[in-house]
Structures are given as C-alpha cells and as structure tokens.
Amino acid sequence: MNNSIKSAREWSLAQPSTSNAMSNTMPNPHAVPTVQPAGDNCISVFTDAAWRSSHGATGCGWMLQNLDLSVTQHGWKCFNYTPSALTA
Template sequence: MRTICLPPTGVSQPIFPWICWCLWTSRNKLIFENKVLSASEVLSLSITSAREWWLAQPTAMKAPRQPNLIIPTLNAEVNCVSVFTDAAWRASDGATGCGWIFKDSTRQSTQHGSKCFDNTASALTGEALAICLVLSHALSLGYTRVCVFSDCQVLVRAICSKSSPVELYGLVCDIELLSSLFDYCTLSFISRSLNLEADLLAKSALYNAALTT
C-alpha cells in the first residue's frame, strides 16, 4: 500500500523543499509586509504549492524509473559500476555509520568512503540513508550506470515493491528520484558475507564518531 499525503491529496513526492521555500517567503512577508503566517498556514501552503507544481509537470516526470529488484547475485551489467553499501546503527544515541565501495567490471575497488549521521530513527532508516548517500555520490562522480548492492533485504524489497514503511517514505521517494537520474540503475540484495567490506567501513565510521564525541 502506497502512503500519500492527506488533504490536499495527490502529492507523491517529498514536500521538504517546498516547506523550506514557504518558510523563506513567509519570512519575507513578515519583514516587508508585516504579515504573520501561522505554522499550519505555512504547512498548508507548502502542500498546495507542491501539488500544483507536481500536476503541472509532464507525464514523463511523474513516473521516474524505479530501481529493479534482481536476483541476489554479484553479476552486474557490462559497463556498470557496482556499488556496495551498508550501515551500522547504535540504538543508544541513534548514530549511524554508512560505508560504501565502488568497484569496476573486474571487481577492483575504485573508491570507498564512509559517513556518520546523528539521531537516526532506526537501523532501517540508516540503511536507507546509506543508499541515498551512494546514489548521490555516484551522480556527483558522473556515473550513469550503477548496480547497487545492499544486505538489507527488508529495505530492498520495500523499495522495489513500493510498500515502504511510513518512517521511510521520504527517504524512499528520494531514492526513487535519484535512481531515475541514471541511464541504468538496479538495486539488489546480497548476503552479509558478500558485503563485508562495506560493513567494516560502516562500523568503523560509527566507532570513530564515538571517539570524537
């Protein structure tokens, strides 16, 4: 079941950018027109603006390509960069460490990295953040064909079946949008034993973050 925003209905994309925009314009109204908008008015205006923009877009933009769920395997398409990602979550403070590795068609590592996030709601949210992070990073590097691998089967199935939990709705929308910007993009589940390098990077990021706090 796909979760949608309640009235006004029909908004199927993240509205966060519109909230930021309406907060900015409401600030200008306060400064230049001495007009005060309540929080509920700003939120309602954000949703309305998002819906109007969405309805005005061409049909092609309303149906971004979805990541494809493929068989759990390490076989990737020719000329496709393989991206292995994982996340480690600490329940005590909600910190999440994300790790990733980029590999070429010969399975040689071309790049790896990690990042830590604070106040993450759950381990599943952390895994979704990790996928968002690597997709954004791949785009910044100029890759157009990527095969993303994650050992979080629950998340992979939720994304590809369009039945994500409410807590992940915004992140899943971001993943769908980012994936649509590639010429080719797949998301696959792999076993943890095949994702040990990304797992180690994620745990190291989480551990190092604890040392600096």
C-alpha cells in the same frame, strides 16, 4: 531501488512482533543474496550501515567496484540523530 525496498521489507518482518504468526515468515538473516550478472559498463555498489539505538547514531560505508573487481571509490560517514535502523 528494488533491492532497497526488498531489504526494508525483510528488516521490517524480522522485527519482534507480538504475533506468533509472523515468526514463520521471517527471512533467514544468514542467506547469501543472489547477484545479477553485470553489463559491460556497470559498476557494482556495496553498502552497509550500523545503527546504535542508545545514541541514535548511524555509521555508513560504501564501495564502488569495476567489472575487473578493482575498487574505484570507497568511503564512510557517520550521522547523528537517526530515528531507526531502517532509516540507517
């Protein structure tokens, strides 16, 4: 949940603003996120989403991975009428 909130905050700060003061605080979109070491019985979850503003459509994908790096589950889904990229 914390990563979701952090990502939403970063996305919000990266949006065009009329204030020049915000330009100095925008995060680096190419920064590699840090990864916390997993416990013995943890599964890593990788997600991504893309939003098309002209159609309000969203595509989402996910992958679950064990500690031995084998993919246990993956999938994708499309959604119509998504109001914003942040919602996606």
